[in-house]
Amino acid sequence: MECEIDERWKLVDRIAEETVTYGDGKTTLKDAIAELTVKPLTGLPIALAVLYGFWSFFSAFAGFFTDGFFVRLFDNHWLPWLQGVFPGKGSWYYFILVGDPAAGNSFEAFGMLTSGLFVAIGIVLPAITAFYLYLIILEDSGYMPRLAVLIDTLLHKIGLHGFAIVPMILSLGCNVPGVAATRTLQTKKQRFMMITLLAIFIPCGAQLGVIFSLIPEFAGIILLYLLIGFIFFGFILHKVIPGKSPEILIDIPPYRTPSLENVSKKLWVRTKGFFTTAIPFVLLGVGLVNVLYLGGVIDWLAEALGPLLTTWFGVPKETVGPLVAGFLRKDLAVAQLSAIEMTKYQLISSVVLVNLYFPCIATFIMMMKEGSERGVRGVLEILGGSLLVLATVLFIWGGLLHLIWIMMGVA
Amino acid sequence: MVKKLKDMKFGKKAIVRGIDDELKSKLAGMGIRVGKELTFKTKQPIDGPVVVEVNGSTTSMGIGMADKIKVEVID
Amino acid sequence: MKLLLIGHPNVGKSVLFNRLTGANVTESNYPGTTVDYTKGYMQIDGEEVELIDVPGTFSLDPKDKAEEVAVKMLKDNEDSIVICVIDSTKIERGLYLALEIIEMGYPVVIALNMWDVAKDKDIEIDLQRLRELLGVPVVPTIAVSGWGVKELVSKIKDAKPRDISKIESKVEGTS
Numbered sequence: 001m002e003c004e005i006d007e008r009w010k011l012v013d014r015i016a017e018e019t020v021t022y023g024d025g026k027t028t029l030k031d032a033i034a035e036l037t038v039k040p041l042t043g044l045p046i047a048l049a050v051l052y053g054f055w056s057f058f059s060a061f062a063g064f065f066t067d068g069f070f071v072r073l074f075d076n077h078w079l080p081w082l083q084g085v086f087p088g089k090g091s092w093y094y095f096i097l098v099g100d101p102a103a104g105n106s107f108e109a110f111g112m113l114t115s116g117l118f119v120a121i122g123i124v125l126p127a128i129t130a131f132y133l134y135l136i137i138l139e140d141s142g143y144m145p146r147l148a149v150l151i152d153t154l155l156h157k158i159g160l161h162g163f164a165i166v167p168m169i170l171s172l173g174c175n176v177p178g179v180a181a182t183r184t185l186q187t188k189k190q191r192f193m194m195i196t197l198l199a200i201f202i203p204c205g206a207q208l209g210v211i212f213s214l215i216p217e218f219a220g221i222i223l224l225y226l227l228i229g230f231i232f233f234g235f236i237l238h239k240v241i242p243g244k245s246p247e248i249l250i251d252i253p254p255y256r257t258p259s260l261e262n263v264s265k266k267l268w269v270r271t272k273g274f275f276t277t278a279i280p281f282v283l284l285g286v287g288l289v290n291v292l293y294l295g296g297v298i299d300w301l302a303e304a305l306g307p308l309l310t311t312w313f314g315v316p317k318e319t320v321g322p323l324v325a326g327f328l329r330k331d332l333a334v335a336q337l338s339a340i341e342m343t344k345y346q347l348i349s350s351v352v353l354v355n356l357y358f359p360c361i362a363t364f365i366m367m368m369k370e371g372s373e374r375g376v377r378g379v380l381e382i383l384g385g386s387l388l389v390l391a392t393v394l395f396i397w398g399g400l401l402h403l404i405w406i407m408m409g410v411a
Numbered sequence: 412m413v414k415k416l417k418d419m420k421f422g423k424k425a426i427v428r429g430i431d432d433e434l435k436s437k438l439a440g441m442g443i444r445v446g447k448e449l450t451f452k453t454k455q456p457i458d459g460p461v462v463v464e465v466n467g468s469t470t471s472m473g474i475g476m477a478d479k480i481k482v483e484v485i486d
Numbered sequence: 487m488k489l490l491l492i493g494h495p496n497v498g499k500s501v502l503f504n505r506l507t508g509a510n511v512t513e514s515n516y517p518g519t520t521v522d523y524t525k526g527y528m529q530i531d532g533e534e535v536e537l538i539d540v541p542g543t544f545s546l547d548p549k550d551k552a553e554e555v556a557v558k559m560l561k562d563n564e565d566s567i568v569i570c571v572i573d574s575t576k577i578e579r580g581l582y583l584a585l586e587i588i589e590m591g592y593p594v595v596i597a598l599n600m601w602d603v604a605k606d607k608d609i610e611i612d613l614q615r616l617r618e619l620l621g622v623p624v625v626p627t628i629a630v631s632g633w634g635v636k637e638l639v640s641k642i643k644d645a646k647p648r649d650i651s652k653i654e655s656k657v658e659g660t661s
Contacts, residue, residue, distance in 0.1 A: 005435055008589075009444045012581045014657045019616045020577055023608020034469070038462055039421075039453045149471045153459030156473065162460065247473020248460050251441060251544070253496045254469075259630070440494075440545025442579035467607075468576045 030255040037146045038252065047150050050143065054134050059212045059219075061130035062123075066213050070122030074106035079114055096290040108339055116286035119210065119335050120279045125271075127209020128278075131173050132270045133263075140258035140266075144169075145250055152248045158231060159238030160185070161248040164194055171202040174274055175363040178202065179370055189243025193234065195367055196386045199359040200393055201230040206278060206331035211351065214338040218348050225352060229397045237389065277362060278329070285328035289321055289336070298324065312395070314402035314411050315350040316342050326354045328361055345405045352401055356394045412484055417461060417477035419451040425482035434479050441470045449482070488536050488563050489528075489642065492556065492587065493571030494580065495542030498599045500524075501629040502571060503539040506639070523559055530642060538563070544579070546586045560590065567645045568592045569638070574604035574611065574626070584620075585650065593645035594622050597638050601626040619656050621648045 036042045088094045089101045099111030106118040138144055144166060152162025163184055171178030175198060182194045203211070203226065211219050238245065292298045298321045306317035318340045326333030333354045337347065359367065371382035405411035413428055427447050430438060442465045443449065452462040452469065461477045463470055491506075493499045507526030524539040543556035560568075568587050572580030577598070588594050598604075598611065617624045623641035627634035 005439045006445065008582060008585050009439065011654060011657060012578055012585060015581060015616070015619050015653075016578050018619065018657075019612040021610045023610070035452065038469075038471075040455050040459070145471070149455065149460055149462060152471075152473070153455045153457050156459075161473070162471075247475050249437060249441070249472045249476065250470070251495065252462070252469040252471055436545065436547040440543070440547070440579065440583065442576070442582070466576060466578050468579065 034146075034252075034255055037143065038149055040150070043146065043150050047147055050138070050147075054138075057134050058127070058130050058208070059216065061133075062127040062209055062212055065126035066123050066209075070118070070126070071105075074114075074118045074122055075104075078117075079103070079106045079109060082113060092294055095294065096287055099290070107335065110286065110290070110336075110339070112283045112286045112290070115335065116283045116332075119332055120275075120282040123209050123213050123335070124206040124278060124282070124331055125275065127212070128173065128205045128274050129267070129271055131205040131208075132267055132274075135169065135173060136263050136266045136270075137258050140256065140262060142253045142255045145252045148248070148250060149252065154231075156245070156247065158234035159193060159241075159245040160190055160234070161246070163248060163250055164190070167194055167198060168202060171198040171204065172208065173205040173270075175199060175202065175204050175359060176366045179363060179366040182370070186246045187244045189241050190245060191370075192382065192385060193237050193241065195370065195382065196237070196389050197230055197234055199363055199367065199386060200233075200356055200390055201226045203355050204330060204360075206329070207334055207355070210331045210334040210338075214335065215347065215351070218344065218351070222348060222351055222355075225348075225397075225401065226355060229356075229393070233389070233393055233397075281360075281362070282329050282332050285325045285332045288328065289325045292324065293321065312402065313349060313353060313398050314405060315346050315353065316340065318342075319350045319353070322350070323354065323357065326360070327358055330354055330360050343410070345410050349398070349401050349405070353394070353398050356390070356398055358390070413481055414484065415478055416451070416463070416480040416482050417454070417474050419482065419484065421451050421453050423484055424448060424450050424486040425484045427480065428483050429481040431479035434476055438472075438476075438480075442466050442468055443470060443480075448485070487533075488538065488566040490538050490540055490559060490563060490566045490568045490592075491571060492540045492560070492568055492583070493542060493597075493599075494544055494573060494576075494583065497542070497571050497573040497580070498629040499539060499542060499571045502569075502597065502599065502627065502635070503537065505629055505632055505635045507537055523555060528639070530639060538566075543583070545583060546590070560587070560592070566592065567642060568594045569597055569642070570594050571597045571599050574598045574601050575607055575609055577604075577609075577611065585653075588620075588622070588648050588653070589650045591647050593647050595638065595641050595645045596620070596622060596624045597634075598624060598626045599629050601634065602628045602631075620653060621656070622646075 037046050082098055083101055086094060086098050094101070097111050097113050099109035099114050103109035106114045109115055148162035148165045151165050155162055155164050166184065167178045167181035170181050178198050179195055182191045185191050185194055211222065289298070301324070302317040302320040305320055309315050309317050309319060319337060322333040322336035325336055334351055337350050337354065367382055367386060368379050371379040402411060419425060427443065427445050427449060430445060438444070447465055450464040452464055454461045458474045460471045460473050491499055491503055503524065503526060506528045523541060526537050527534050528537050538559060540556045540559045541553065543553040546557055548554040548557050570584045570587055572584065584594060584596055604611065613624055613626065623644045625634055625638040625641055627638055629635070
């Protein structure tokens with residue numbers, strides 16, 4: 001085998017010797033940037049700047065469209081008009097579709113056509129567009145592999161490797177393509193760890209959009225708590241799960257100027273793909289929760305789970321509704337939470353809980369699909385394993401936050 | 412002077428003198444092979460990966476792999 | 487007849503795929519973008535032929551799942567013609583992959599893509615000599631602009647399995 005490799009290379013070198021001549025190869029600006037962005041001394045600050053840029057761009061872009069345009073559109077025009085013309089105030093279908101007839105903004109009305117549409121179009125669409133635009137430029141320029149090299153030092157300590165940054169960042173847009181991207185990792189162990197960790201700890205773009213738009217002052221602390229959890233439980237999983245954690249070995253392509261055509265095409269494809277699945281789920285989510293309210297199921301669940309929620313996690317029992325909705329759409333759940341009356345610490349806790357607990361249904365299906373390549377056993381392994389980790393993490397990490405509040409004297 | 416790839420200083424050039432067998436096939440496709448000249452670009456701190464250039468292609472590999480490659484520094 | 491599009495990650499394979507099939511696959515500048523394979527159809531002399539865009543691979547000794555898919559695609563489609571896409575600025579390691587495929591007995595056409603980038607970098611490639619030594623069609627292409635794609639299509643029929651020892655003796659004979 002070794003012989004074969006050496007011989008093949010010998011042949012290649014002979015052929016190349018005869019047919020290829022290299023010029024003096026000037027150093028271009030792109031080459032210089034290529035060096036700077038991968039050397040730790042300059043690369044790490046640049047990476048931080050790039051990520052900070054991501055953050056600022058995301059909140060500025062999303063804020064501009066949501067607050068500057070969609071809030072006015074929905075609150076001043078859509079909602080009053082709908083409340084005026086929609087028949088059957090006080091009926092069950094009015095409650096499900098329009099929600100509270102006295103609501104002054106689209107957000108608190110809580111009908112499928114009011115809050116449902118507002119969350120999907122007014123908040124999530126700008127957020128997801130901003131996210132993908134920035135990400136696609138990073139992808140097409142060739143920055144991602146450099147980021148992978150820089151972060152490898154940290155990620156390899158928890159059994160992953162630098163290239164895991166790709167599924168991680170993709171998951172910040174939507175967990176579904178994130179799960180699919182774990183295929184670039186080498187071993188079963190790495191893939192399982194990555195799928196589990198991202199389903200638990202990484203909030204999707206829709207959820208981030210809602211967090212940034214409704215509770216921007218807590219975004220930092222929520223994300224930081226999740227990130228620490230990611231690393232902490234990643235380290236534990238690495239120690240507990242058997243299997244290999246091979247090292248990084250990647251090709252670093254030269255920088256390229258992203259082409260307008262490819263960027264816009266990708267942005268269109270991804271936003272559209274996201275949107276066509278998101279809208280039905282958001283609307284369904286609002287509808288389902290409203291139906292459950294009407295049927296008294298939410299109140300019953302709130303009573304049943306109340307003690308657990310209030311004593312262990314320190315959040316009000318009214319959070320049951322959003323938690324149920326969270327299975328369909330996490331963005332929706334966060335939006336619903338922000339409408340419930342509670343202290344800011346309880347709000348932080350409950351947003352963290354929505355994040356940690358059950359992955360949304362689309363991610364859940366994607367996880368099953370990944371497992372299914374190894375048959376029923378694969379599905380059971382990935383779901384059983386992930387859910388076991390998830391339950392453990394939820395109780396420990398969710399409970400710990402409550403404990404922190406208690407020790408700070410604010411719970 | 413023959414040393415391990417991971418012990419190289421950055422900016423230096425070297426000829427690859429030996430690669431552990433298990434690693435050989437993995438690296439072959441990336442263009443890294445015995446007898447070839449490479450440039451050591453950088454090394455990340457705390458046992459992070461190294462970055463090398465061969466024939467104009469840049470490759471990053473974990474420190475454990477760089478431990479299994481022997482090189483002769485020429486510049 | 488089936489066609490397989492094989493090459494390293496990031497050599498413009500997806501762009502070429504779009505050019506050949508009129509499909510709309512997007513690409514990114516990092517390895518492993520295409521984890522699943524993509525299928526499309528193209529016309530050769532009025533005949534409809536299936537073309538598969540295989541995930542980028544560095545060699546046929548897979549080191550991750552995307553590369554495993556590539557190897558499996560080859561083994562599952564033994565009667566295919568392979569279009570091996572090579573980055574003209576990194577011709578050596580591209581040839582290494584091409585030789586691996588030729589050794590397995592597949593008829594191969596080589597597309598030397600990013601030909602313009604190689605020109606910019608003052609890399610000169612003696613196409614005529616390369617064709618002689620390898621004994622397979624070699625076509626320079628610039629997938630992003632579409633340059634050379636027509637010629638590539640016209641050369642697909644000329645691909646024939648090539649005995650590696652013949653290449654070896656050709657190379658020996660001249661040095």
